[in-house]
Amino acid sequence: MITEHNISEWAERYLKQELSEAELAQMNRALDADPLLYRHWAQTLDILRTFETHTQRQEIRNLIGSVAAHPAEWQNIVPEARPGRVIPFGKYLRTVSAAAALVLFSSLGTMFFLNKKDNKTEQNTYRELRREINNIKHSQSKIIDSLNKNKPAEATEEDVAIYGGTGFALSNDGYIATNYHVVKDANAIYVQTRKGDMKAYKVAWEPNADIAILKLEDKNYRFGKTPLPYNIVKPVAGLGQRVFTIGYPKDEVVYNEGYVSCENGYDGDMQSYQLEMTANPGQSGSPVLDKYGSVIGLVTGKQSNTTGTTFAVHAEALIEMIQSLPKSAGLHLPEHSRMNKMERTEQVKKMRDYVFSIKVN
Amino acid sequence: MFYTDTELLTGLAAGNRESVAAIYKLYHSVLTKWILSRGGLEADAEDVFQEALVVLYEKARSPEFCLTCKLSTYLFAICKRLWFKKMERSANYYQLVEDDESQEPGTYDEDLQLFLEKEEQYEQLAQAMTQLGEPCAALLKAFYEEKKNMQEIATAFHYTNAENAKTQKYKCLTRLRKIFFAAGVKVKN
Numbered sequence: 049m050i051t052e053h054n055i056s057e058w059a060e061r062y063l064k065q066e067l068s069e070a071e072l073a074q075m076n077r078a079l080d081a082d083p084l085l086y087r088h089w090a091q092t093l094d095i096l097r098t099f100e101t102h103t104q105r106q107e108i109r110n111l112i113g114s115v116a117a118h119p120a121e122w123q124n125i126v127p128e129a130r131p132g133r134v135i136p137f138g139k140y141l142r143t144v145s146a147a148a149a150l151v152l153f154s155s156l157g158t159m160f161f162l163n164k165k166d167n168k169t170e171q172n173t174y175r176e177l178r179r180e181i182n183n184i185k186h187s188q189s190k191i192i193d194s195l196n197k198n199k200p201a202e203a204t205e206e207d208v209a210i211y212g213g214t215g216f217a218l219s220n221d222g223y224i225a226t227n228y229h230v231v232k233d234a235n236a237i238y239v240q241t242r243k244g245d246m247k248a249y250k251v252a253w254e255p256n257a258d259i260a261i262l263k264l265e266d267k268n269y270r271f272g273k274t275p276l277p278y279n280i281v282k283p284v285a286g287l288g289q290r291v292f293t294i295g296y297p298k299d300e301v302v303y304n305e306g307y308v309s310c311e312n313g314y315d316g317d318m319q320s321y322q323l324e325m326t327a328n329p330g331q332s333g334s335p336v337l338d339k340y341g342s343v344i345g346l347v348t349g350k351q352s353n354t355t356g357t358t359f360a361v362h363a364e365a366l367i368e369m370i371q372s373l374p375k376s377a378g379l380h381l382p383e384h385s386r387m388n389k390m391e392r393t394e395q396v397k398k399m400r401d402y403v404f405s406i407k408v409n
Numbered sequence: 410m411f412y413t414d415t416e417l418l419t420g421l422a423a424g425n426r427e428s429v430a431a432i433y434k435l436y437h438s439v440l441t442k443w444i445l446s447r448g449g450l451e452a453d454a455e456d457v458f459q460e461a462l463v464v465l466y467e468k469a470r471s472p473e474f475c476l477t478c479k480l481s482t483y484l485f486a487i488c489k490r491l492w493f494k495k496m497e498r499s500a501n502y503y504q505l506v507e508d509d510e511s512q513e514p515g516t517y518d519e520d521l522q523l524f525l526e527k528e529e530q531y532e533q534l535a536q537a538m539t540q541l542g543e544p545c546a547a548l549l550k551a552f553y554e555e556k557k558n559m560q561e562i563a564t565a566f567h568y569t570n571a572e573n574a575k576t577q578k579y580k581c582l583t584r585l586r587k588i589f590f591a592a593g594v595k596v597k598n
Contacts, residue, residue, distance in 0.1 A: 056579040056586075091586050099553040102531045106554070108424060108466045112459050122433040292533045364459065 050075050052085060059092040063100075065340040093099060146349045174231045174314050175352045176361075178301055179212035179297065179330030210409045214295035215239065215262060216273050216343070217402040218280075218370065222264035223379050225366055226333030226406055227348055228253045231260050233408070239264060240296075240405040241271065248406075252373060257365035258348045261373070262406075264404045278335070279385045280343040282364045284321075287311060293332030293347060294396060296405035302331075303396055306356070313359045314351065321345055327358040335403065336360045341387030341395050414480040421462075422469035432462065436481060440488050453495065461487040462523045486517040494525075537589040545581035552578055 050058045058075060061067055067075065079086040091138070115121060137144075213230030218221065224239060231237055231250055238245040248263050253260035253347070285308050290307035306325025313320030323336065327350050336345040345360035370379055387395045412420070412431050420428025437458060444454035464487050468474060538546045544566055551557045551565065559571035561576075568574040 054579070056582040088586065091590050092582065095555070095582070095586055095589060098527070098530050098534050099549075101527050101535075103471075103554050103556070105463055105467075108463055109459065110428055111426060112462050113423055114424065115433055116455065122430040122437065254465065 050078050050085070050089075051390070052088065052125050053093050055085070055089050058094055058237075059089060063096055073125045090326075101242075138339075157384070161218055173276055174349055176349045177213075177327055177329050177332035177347060178227070178230045182208070200210070211407070212296065212330050213332040213406045213408070214330065214347075215337040215404050215406045216333070216399075217276060217404075218261065218381065219379050220270050220272060220275055221378075222248075222267065222269060222271075223251070223377075224248065224262040224264070224404065224406075225346060226260055226262060227346065228255050228258045229259040229348075230332050230406060231262065231408055236383070238407045239261060240407065241269070242401065243269065244405070247391065251377070252369055254365065254369055257361050258362060259346060259366050261369065272401045275386075276382045276402060277395075278337060278341050278343055278402075279382045280363050280367060281338075282367050284311060284362060284364070285344045289344075290339050291336050291344065292392065292396075293325065293327070293331070293334045293336050294400065294403050295327070295331035295347065296403075297328035297330035299398060299401065299405065302328075305392075306358070313361075314349070317359075319365055320348065320359050323360055324356055325358050330405075332396055333406065335399075337395075337399075341385040341390065341399075352383045417472075417480060418465075418469040421466050422474075426525060430478050432465075432480075432484075436484055440485065443485075443488070444492055447492065449492065453492075457488050457495065464491075464520060465526060468520055470497045479586070490517060490521050494521075494568070534585075534589060537585055540583065540588050541585050545577075545584065547580055548574075548578055549585065 058067075062075070079089055096402050140353075178400055211230060211233075213226055215224040215226035218225050231253070232255070234250070235252070237248045239248045240246075246266055247271065248262040248264050251263045253262045254383065256304075287310070289309055290305070291308060291309045292303065294301050296302070304326050306323050308321050309324040310322035313322050317386070321336070321344075327334070327347055331347050334347040335343045335345060338344050343366075344363050346363070347358060347360045347368065351357040351358050351359070367381070373379055387398055390398065412428070417428050417432055422431065440458050440461075441451070441454040444457060445451070449457075461484055465480075465484060468483075533563050538549065541549075548562065548566060552559075557565075559574050562578075563569075563571045563574040566574060566577075568577065
C-alpha cells in the first residue's frame, strides 16, 4: 500500500519495474484518489530520473573522455615516409640545368605571347559609344577656312564639338539624361534641339552607373507641346523582351531594335542589360524602350569583338538618381506611357522631339 | 574498418568503445577545424565535440529514435549550436543569425534544448544536495550515482544493517525532494 511515508520506495521499485500488476493497479487507484500524494510521487520520480540521466551521461562521458585521451585509437596514422632512391645531384648538374633553362625559356616565351594577345582582346571587349567628331571638326574648319580666308581658324575651332552622344528628355522643361562618359570632360555641352544647338550644364552624375543628368540653360524652352510621351520604369525587363532605341550615331536620328539577351551586362554587371541590338558610336545615352513605350535603360557601350552586342544601364539607376535630386529641381517623371498602344512608327514619331544629339567640347 | 551510420549509432547507444573511436576518426578533425576557424581554442573544440557526442548518445538511446538525416549532418548541427551557446555565454558576443541549410531546423534545437534542460535540472539537484548536508548527500550519491549496493553502503556509513541504511536513504530522498521542489518554486517566483 503506497502512502506518504513510502513514496520513495515505491517510486524506486516502479522505475526498476519490480511492481506486480496488482500493485500497479492499486498504486494507480491510490494516486488518483489523492492529488497531493500524486504530486509527491511525480516529484520523486523526477529526482530519480535526474539522477539516472546524470549517471548515464557520466558513464558515456567517461568513455568518450577515455577515447579522446587515446588518440592512437582513432587518429589517421600517417604512413612512414619510405627512403627514396638518392640521385647524385652533382653528376647530372649540367644536364638538369640545361633542361631547366629550356623549360624556363619556353614557358616565359609562351606567357609573353599569350599575354600580348590577351591584352589586345581585353582592350577590345568593351567600348563606350561616344562619337569622336575630330575628323568632322577638321573638315568643317577647312570649309569655314576656305569660306572666310581672311579670318583666323582658331576662333571657330573652339566652338566645334569634339565628342558626340545622345540624350533624352526627362521632363518637358529642360532636364535631359545621357551617359556620364559623354559629358565627363566637357567644357561646354550643346544639345541639338529644333531651335538649334542650345547650351546645357551638368546637374548630377554617377560614374559607376555611367549616367548624367543635364539641364538646358534656357529655362523657358519646352521640348514639345505635350508632356513626355514615354515613362521610365523601374522593374528589370526579362530575357527576350523586345526593345528599340533611337539615337544619333550621325547627324540624323537612327532607329534600331533588338531584344534583351542577358539580364546582366558586361562582365556580369548587375546594373545593366546585355542587348542583342546594333549600336554605333554616338548612340551612347540613347533611351532603350520596351514595346509599350516605357524607358527601361540607357545605351552605354558595346562589345567590340562581336557586332550587335550592346550594353545598357538599368533605368532603375536613373530613377534613383532622379529621386536623389533636391525637391527644388521640380523634376517629376510621368507615371504612364502615352504610347503603349501605338504602332512602332507612331511611337518613334511621337518621341523624336524628345531625343537629342549631344555635342561636347 | 568501415561502419554505416546505423552501426555507429547502435554501437554508441550500447556504449561501445570502437564505435566512439570510429566517430572520432570520422568527424573529430573536421569539427575541430570548424571551431578553430571561428576563433575557438583546441580545448573549446574538444568540449563541444564531446558534449555533442553525449547528445547523440541520448538521441540514439531514446526509444522513438529515428535519425532523419545523416549522422554527420546531425553531429555538425549540434556542434554548431553548442558552440553558439558557448559564445553567447561569453560576454561581448552578439549572436549571428545563421541561415541553416538543414531541411528541418526544429529537431536539432529540440534535442539540444531537452539535453540542456536536463543538465540544468541536475545542477539544481546538486545544489539541493549541498543544502541537504551530510551524511544524506553522500548516502544518496553512493546509491544513485556510484551504484553501490545497500550492504556496501551500510558498512561505509556505519549502519547496523542494510535494511537500516535503506530506511535512512528513503528518508534522505524525501528531504531532498522537499528542498529541491521548494527551491524550484522559489526560482519560478
